[in-house]
Amino acid sequence: MPTHQLTPVQQRNNVTVTGNPEGRPIVFAHGFGCSQEMWRAVAPFFENDYRVVAFDQVGAGGSDLSAYDPGKYDSLHGYADDVLEILEDLDLNDAVFVGHSVSAMIGVLAAARKPERFGALILVGPSPRYINTDGYVGGYEQEDIDSLLDALDANYLGWSATMAPLIMGHSETPALGETLTDSFCSVDPTIARHFARVTFLSDNRRDLREVTTPTLVLQCQADIIAPLAVGQFVHEQIPGSTLVVMNARGHCPNLSAPDELRDEINAFLA
Amino acid sequence: MPSLPDLAAEHPDYEDLFHNAPCGYVVTSPEWVISAANSTFATMVGAPASELAGRTFPDLLTTGSQLFHETRHVPVLRLQGRADEVALSLERADGTLVPTLVNSVLTTVDGTDEIRMAVFDSTGRRDYERDLLTARRAAESSETRVRVLQQASSAFALADTEEALADAIATAVRDAFTATHASVLLLDAQGELRLAAGVNQLRQTREPGVSSPSLEALRLKRTVTLPNPDHANSFVPGLGDALRAARLEAAIATPLLDKGEPTGVVVCHFGRQRNFDEGSVELFETLARQSSHVLARIRLQDQLTELALHDQLTGLANRKLLEERLNQTLAAVIRKQRAVAILFLDLDGFKVVNDQCGHAVGDSVLQQVSERLRHVVRAGDTIGRYGGDEFVIICDDTDGDAAMVIADRIRSVAREPLTGVPDSCPISASIGIALLGPSTNPAISSDNVLQLADAAMYTSKSEGKDRVTVVSV
Numbered sequence: 027m028p029t030h031q032l033t034p035v036q037q038r039n040n041v042t043v044t045g046n047p048e049g050r051p052i053v054f055a056h057g058f059g060c061s062q063e064m065w066r067a068v069a070p071f072f073e074n075d076y077r078v079v080a081f082d083q084v085g086a087g088g089s090d091l092s093a094y095d096p097g098k099y100d101s102l103h104g105y106a107d108d109v110l111e112i113l114e115d116l117d118l119n120d121a122v123f124v125g126h127s128v129s130a131m132i133g134v135l136a137a138a139r140k141p142e143r144f145g146a147l148i149l150v151g152p153s154p155r156y157i158n159t160d161g162y163v164g165g166y167e168q169e170d171i172d173s174l175l176d177a178l179d180a181n182y183l184g185w186s187a188t189m190a191p192l193i194m195g196h197s198e199t200p201a202l203g204e205t206l207t208d209s210f211c212s213v214d215p216t217i218a219r220h221f222a223r224v225t226f227l228s229d230n231r232r233d234l235r236e237v238t239t240p241t242l243v244l245q246c247q248a249d250i251i252a253p254l255a256v257g258q259f260v261h262e263q264i265p266g267s268t269l270v271v272m273n274a275r276g277h278c279p280n281l282s283a284p285d286e287l288r289d290e291i292n293a294f295l296a
Numbered sequence: 297m298p299s300l301p302d303l304a305a306e307h308p309d310y311e312d313l314f315h316n317a318p319c320g321y322v323v324t325s326p327e328w329v330i331s332a333a334n335s336t337f338a339t340m341v342g343a344p345a346s347e348l349a350g351r352t353f354p355d356l357l358t359t360g361s362q363l364f365h366e367t368r369h370v371p372v373l374r375l376q377g378r379a380d381e382v383a384l385s386l387e388r389a390d391g392t393l394v395p396t397l398v399n400s401v402l403t404t405v406d407g408t409d410e411i412r413m414a415v416f417d418s419t420g421r422r423d424y425e426r427d428l429l430t431a432r433r434a435a436e437s438s439e440t441r442v443r444v445l446q447q448a449s450s451a452f453a454l455a456d457t458e459e460a461l462a463d464a465i466a467t468a469v470r471d472a473f474t475a476t477h478a479s480v481l482l483l484d485a486q487g488e489l490r491l492a493a494g495v496n497q498l499r500q501t502r503e504p505g506v507s508s509p510s511l512e513a514l515r516l517k518r519t520v521t522l523p524n525p526d527h528a529n530s531f532v533p534g535l536g537d538a539l540r541a542a543r544l545e546a547a548i549a550t551p552l553l554d555k556g557e558p559t560g561v562v563v564c565h566f567g568r569q570r571n572f573d574e575g576s577v578e579l580f581e582t583l584a585r586q587s588s589h590v591l592a593r594i595r596l597q598d599q600l601t602e603l604a605l606h607d608q609l610t611g612l613a614n615r616k617l618l619e620e621r622l623n624q625t626l627a628a629v630i631r632k633q634r635a636v637a638i639l640f641l642d643l644d645g646f647k648v649v650n651d652q653c654g655h656a657v658g659d660s661v662l663q664q665v666s667e668r669l670r671h672v673v674r675a676g677d678t679i680g681r682y683g684g685d686e687f688v689i690i691c692d693d694t695d696g697d698a699a700m701v702i703a704d705r706i707r708s709v710a711r712e713p714l715t716g717v718p719d720s721c722p723i724s725a726s727i728g729i730a731l732l733g734p735s736t737n738p739a740i741s742s743d744n745v746l747q748l749a750d751a752a753m754y755t756s757k758s759e760g761k762d763r764v765t766v767v768s769v
């Protein structure tokens with residue numbers, strides 16, 4: 027554990043910094059449903075050459091739950107604000123931002139706002155719009171997202187600690203500094219519900235065009251969350267971006283194919 | 297550990313034990329391709345076990361469960377090596393759903409990774425949970441509404457200024473609608489719209505002359521809902537682009553109306569697209585209506601306070617307000633060592649006008665003179681009617697020379713002809729000036745100052761009227 031005093035931003039997002047202090051910064055951002063543990067198999071590969079930064083989105087892992095302002099986090103812009111604050115707090119420049127799933131779009135918004143902080147964007151399984159709209163195929167309908175919310179409820183209802191407040195219809199505001207650290211991929215159920223709506227109901231297609239940072243779009247085989255056509259769309263919309271379709275299958279190559287993911291990132295940065 | 301041989305002796309048919317276990321059993325590759333499944337699972341899914349091999353496990357799930365599986369089940373299993381009691385719904389070929397609880401482990405057999413899952417039909421538990429959830433959601437939605445309205449009404453009731461009310465409205469609607477920003481804009485007496493509370497990003501980034509959700513709500517005198525930028529652009533060309541430039545995607549605005557006339561507007565801005573259903577629009581409008589009533593009450597109170605401090609005939613400060621201002625001015629003189637002039641003015645010839653032309657003309661003279669005084673003093677000066685035909689003017693930051701200039705202007709405008717007053721009844725002004733400055737005794741009271749200025753005025757009267765006498769205090 028670091029012994030130096032953490033800044034408020036570092037505490038809020040449970041920011042961890044490892045690797046080579048002199049190296050180029052590389053920032054790993056996790057998606058919906060998990061925490062920075064998602065990068066456990068990938069981040070160590072970069073520790074020799076890079077200053078490795080990982081963090082938890084507010085509501086996940088070791089983040090400060092009392093920092094959850096529903097209004098702020100009702101759009102991905104709120105999460106992008108946090109990313110920019112982390113970059114400023116650590117004074118990172120020429121940063122490589124590796125965003126998985128929804129955090130890929132969070133990185134897009136952040137890089138469009140403050141391109142001077144970013145040296146490269148690595149988007150792993152990005153999707154700017156999950157709902158099919160006017161001929162655009164995102165892969166899902168509104169009912170599917172309702173069905174996901176049902177699935178979230180079905181799973182989180184069983185958590186005895188959260189059962190009572192859920193049934194009572196209001197969960198208490200978490201105390202200052204309260205975090206979830208006792209299990210893998212821990213997420214606060216109430217925040218997870220809101221994050222699910224924000225993730226799956228946002229439409230950030232127009233923001234892709236504003237990216238000026240060199241961008242690598244990494245697409246997996248048989249990824250039902252972000253199908254190939256969506257990866258193609260992201261690639262076409264971000265000027266000058268590179269699209270690589272990996273051999274990895276599913277939505278989480280950071281867990282199922284860390285070596286391949288590392289190689290693709292290194293090849294792009296070389 | 298003799299249990300296995302014992303079990304084997306009693307149940308020689310392992311295959312039967314596997315197929316007809318009281319839970320579904322599935323084995324897949326790390327990519328979730330099914331390599332084996334028992335009959336119980338096949339029955340749950342509604343397909344022969346032989347047909348399941350080669351299909352992927354997520355294919356058997358409802359879409360919502362697929363999303364949960366990919367974003368939660370997979371990470372937990374990968375990171376922890378196992379995942380317990382994950383609730384996933386199977387979708388059978390005929391479209392019916394089977395709620396299940398799944399325990400899964402990631403294991404290595406002969407150097408090959410595989411995933412093994414035990415799948416329990418949880419229809420009973422799920423029905424119970426469904427009921428709980430349905431009840432909870434219904435309770436939550438009506439409870440939220442009631443809670444929002446209750447909290448808002450008590451916050452509104454506590455507000456005693458426009459600012460406090462505006463703050464309460466902005467907080468209430470931002471919380472109720474999980475808005476990125478909420479703001480309250482109020483129309484002032486000049487018809488100018490000013491930001492009274494909250495954050496309004498659009499006002500900061502919008503080009504001048506471009507419309508906004510608030511302006512449209514005021515113009516149309518009704519609620520305006522803009523669920524996304526395209527909708528906003530078709531509502532008013534360029535409005536959606538203006539929203540996006542402020543990193544906003546949706547907005548709802550409703551006017552505050554008092555007897556049908558707008559007094560302000562409440563607006564919520566959202567950083568992502570929103571669908572505004574009937575219930576939420578109604579809640580928004582109810583909050584606006586409630587706060588409109590409170591705003592009208594506060595404005596009425598302000599008017600009453602205003603009235604209580606002003607002379608009804610002339611609209612000038614009354615004696616109470618004059619004394620208040622004088623006390624403040626004296627304190628400032630002592631604290632900041634400033635020069636201040638207090639002018640005491642009495643009209644010459646007023647009694648004659650009152651006696652010969654009647655009180656109505658007398659009142660009109662006081663009104664006409666008051667109006668002229670307003671034009672000759674400077675913006676920050678206070679003019680008050682002290683009583684009868686006596687007026688007091690507090691001129692801050694004014695030395696003797698400047699005070700004389702003002703006094704001479706007053707004498708000059710007082711002599712000009714007055715409507716309704718015959719030439720045979722001339723009016724002029726006798727003025728006494730008390731000058732205060734760094735050398736003023738800090739113990740002096742406002743009464744002392746007024747008495748000294750009054751005495752100076754009497755000197756002007758006794759020395760022939762229409763003149764100025766200065767006394768340094």
